[in-house]
Amino acid sequence: MNKRFMSILIPILxxxxxxxxxxxxxxxxxxxxxxxxxxxxxxxxxxxxxxxQSLADSNxxxxxxLRNEIYEMVNSKKNNNExxxxxxxxxxxxxxxxxxxxxxxxxxxFGPFLILIIAISIGIIVIKKQIGDK
Amino acid sequence: MIRYLLPLTIFLxxxxxxxxxxxxxxxxxxxxxxxxxAPEFNLPTLHEPELNIKMDTLKxxxxxxxxxxxxxxACRIEHPILNNAVRNYDxxxxxxxxxxxxxxxxxxxxxxGNPYIESAYDKDGVVGIDYGVxxxxxxFIIDKQGIIRYKHIGPINNEQFDNIIMPMIRxxxxxx
Numbered sequence: 001m002n003k004r005f006m007s008i009l010i011p012i013l014x015x016x017x018x019x020x021x022x023x024x025x026x027x028x029x030x031x032x033x034x035x036x037x038x039x040x041x042x043x044x045x046x047x048x049x050x051x052x053q054s055l056a057d058s059n060x061x062x063x064x065x066l067r068n069e070i071y072e073m074v075n076s077k078k079n080n081n082e083x084x085x086x087x088x089x090x091x092x093x094x095x096x097x098x099x100x101x102x103x104x105x106x107x108x109x110f111g112p113f114l115i116l117i118i119a120i121s122i123g124i125i126v127i128k129k130q131i132g133d134k
Numbered sequence: 135m136i137r138y139l140l141p142l143t144i145f146l147x148x149x150x151x152x153x154x155x156x157x158x159x160x161x162x163x164x165x166x167x168x169x170x171x172a173p174e175f176n177l178p179t180l181h182e183p184e185l186n187i188k189m190d191t192l193k194x195x196x197x198x199x200x201x202x203x204x205x206x207x208a209c210r211i212e213h214p215i216l217n218n219a220v221r222n223y224d225x226x227x228x229x230x231x232x233x234x235x236x237x238x239x240x241x242x243x244x245x246x247g248n249p250y251i252e253s254a255y256d257k258d259g260v261v262g263i264d265y266g267v268x269x270x271x272x273x274f275i276i277d278k279q280g281i282i283r284y285k286h287i288g289p290i291n292n293e294q295f296d297n298i299i300m301p302m303i304r305x306x307x308x309x310x
Contacts, residue, residue: 048268051160061233062268065259090266092166122140 038074046095165266165285172282173264180231180253187254192276196306197226199274203234204242206270212289216249229253232262232270277306
C-alpha cells in the first residue's frame, strides 16, 4: 500500500513545490559581491505580509516586488545602508529583523537579559533557602 | 508565604502581558510616513490612460487617498462605506488602484459604484511601495499642504469612519 501511496503523493508534492517557486525569476548579477549583498539583504528584511518570514522566504506578491526593488538597487551599486534606509523610510523599523537601538526597542534588545537576571536571582534565592533549611 | 505568592504574582504578571498582547493587532504597523510629505507620484488615471494624475492634484484641500484593488476581498467590504461617505459628507476621496487589471477595476467600479473623484492606476505597485502599502485596503488622510496625517490599515467600518476619519478631516480643515 505504501509504495502505491507514495507513487501518488510524490508527484503531487513536486507539483506543489514547483508552484511555490515559479514566480521567482532567476536573478543574475554582475559579480559575486553583489550577489552576496542581495542574498544577505533578503535575510535581513522582514516581509510585512507574512510577518514571520524574511523577504527570502516569503511568497507574498509584496515580497516579490521588494525583492525586485532591492535587486535594482544592488545592481545600481547602492550600499546596504542606502537600501535598508529606503525600506525603513517606507515601512518603518519593523521591516528590519535587527531594528536600531531606540527608546521603543530598548525592551526588545535588553528584555531577554532582564529575564535572565531575574531567573538567576530567583535561582540563587531558592538554592540559598534550601541550603539554609538543611 | 512567599512560596505561594511568588508563582501567583508571576502568573498574574504574565496574564496581564498576554491580555495586553491580545488587544494589539499584529497587522497594524505604525507608518513612518505620518507627518511626512506624501510621496510624489505621476500616474495615468484609471478611466483615461492618456491622462495623468499627480500628487499635487490632492493639495489645497484635505483629501483621502484610498488604496484599493478589484482582487482585494476586504475592499469589497469597505466599498459601501466609502460610497456612503461621499454621499453624506463633503470630502475629497481619491483612489490608488493597486496592482490591478484596468478592465477588472473598471468593471468593479461600474458594478459597485465609484466614490472616487479619480483613481490613479498603479499597475506595478511602485507608488504602493513609496507609500509603504503592505495590505490593501489602506487609507491615508492628507492635509492641505500635502502632508500625510493619518493612515488607516485594513477596511474602514462605519464606526471608524464617523469616530476617527471624519473628526480628523474636520480638524485638519480648520488648519490653514
